[in-house]
Amino acid sequence: MENKLPAWDDLRVLLEVHRGGSFLAAGLQLGLSTSTVARRIGALEKDLGRALVHRTSQGVWLEKEALELIALAEGFEQSLRAHRRDGGGSSPYAGRIRVSLPDGFLVGAAEAATRFRRLHPETLVEVISELRFVDLSSREADIGVRGGRSSSPVLIDKPLGDVVTGLYASAEYLARALPKRFLGADDYREQDFVVEDETPRGQGPSQWLIQRGACRFPFRSNSMEARLHAAKGGMGLVMLGVGAEQEHLGLIRVRLETPLPSLRFYLTMHKDLRKVPRIREFAATFEAVFAEYLAAQAEAEAPPRSKRPRARVR
Structure with missing residues (x-):
């Protein structure tokens, strides 16, 4: 006897069990009782003729076959969303x-x-x-x-x-740490920089600063808004696309001996x-x-x- 093809409703339940880590979390997400979630998973396992989900006191763990079905369900879910947008x-x-x-x-x-x-x-x-x-x-x-x-x-x-980039800072920071408002080749190690979060394999604009000797990073964030706020508060020099400072009053561009690479x-x-x-x-x-x-x-x-x-x- 051939196994039945799984129904999308059951695959969706399996997907939410995987995302939530428990039958209870899946039920809350889908508006179903825990017993209904368990019944749907049981029906899916019966259709496929194999065990997929094991319940433990710490949550659930899934068989390899279940993870393969989850990948298919995620792809189908994205396709449905794209179809609705189209x-x-x-x-x-x-x-x-x-x-x-x-x-x-x-x-x-x-x-x-x-x-x-x-x-x-x-x-x-x-x-x-x-x-x-x-x-x-x-x-x-x-x-x-x-x-x-x-x-x-x-x-x-x-x-x-x-995009041409430059370094900017508040008037307060410049008066305190860089009154000449000029950054020479040997000045990077003495300055504070506000940069993005560290990226894998040494990528990202902050690496250009490190290559020039920068070593002081008092504030890191993946949020541009947070970085600009920190720089306006005097925490250090921040990298910004030239021209964008017109939208961020309080930041002053610093002259550079060697321009930064464009992005x-x-x-x-x-x-x-x-x-x-x-x-x-x-x-x-x-x-x-x-x-x-x-x-x-x-x-x-x-x-x-x-x-x-x-x-x-x-």
């Missing part, structure tokens, strides 16, 4: 767009959403900034902004451009989404907003133009 209404722009990006890009994403919805009010935009970037290949989000190219064959990357960013999406009108056009809108920012950066970095002498009127 569907709805007679307009090709009706539906949701989910955007994942670093928190330093939140203002730009909000501006792109504002411009886009003036033309397409039937589109709903969700912008998420997370410590863990979502998986674009499984459609956890539709569009992502990343600091490097993806390795997945189902994703496409389009370069947005290079290249990419717009990333699933290749199947290029034909979805609202995804394609929102991506173009975001690119336009980003291009305006880069143009403002270039203008801020350009040397002042020499003024032509005016002809004297006799």
Whole structure:
């Protein structure tokens, strides 16, 4: 007798048991009693002809076959969410767009959403900034902004451009620790820096500072907002995209003997989404907003133009 194919309702229960670590937690998440959760798991095990979940006093542990089913259930769950975002209404722009990006890009994403919805009010935009970037290949989000190219064959990357970065600090910190407001090659080891959280394999912008001798990091955070708040409070120098300081009064740019490397960013999406009108056009809108920012950066970095002498009127 062939085993039955598992039902999605039962797979969903198994998924929540795995996530919650117990039948009780799964039941609370799904609005089911513990006995109903146990009955669903039992029906799943009966259909497949094997044990999947073992209950212990410390919770549950799952067989290898159960973990394989959970991976399938997670993929199906993401597909369902993506399908809900893609569907709805007679307009090709009706539906949701989910955007994942670093928190330093939140203002730009909000501006792109504002411009886009003036033309397409039937589109709903969700912008998420997370410590863990979502998986674009499984459609956890539709569009992502990343600091490097993806390795997945189902994703496409389009370069947005290079962001010029600088070091900034409060007037109080500069008066106390760097009155000349100039950072020479030998000055890094004597300064405090506010940086992102440590990353694996020695990656991240803070590594540039370490290579130049920086060793004092009184505050670390994956939140740009938290880093800027700390820098405004006088905790040290913070790295920021040139031009963005106009939105953060109280931060003063420091002159550098050796400029910091620029950061290249990419717009990333699933290749199947290029034909979805609202995804394609929102991506173009975001690119336009980003291009305006880069143009403002270039203008801020350009040397002042020499003024032509005016002809004297006799």
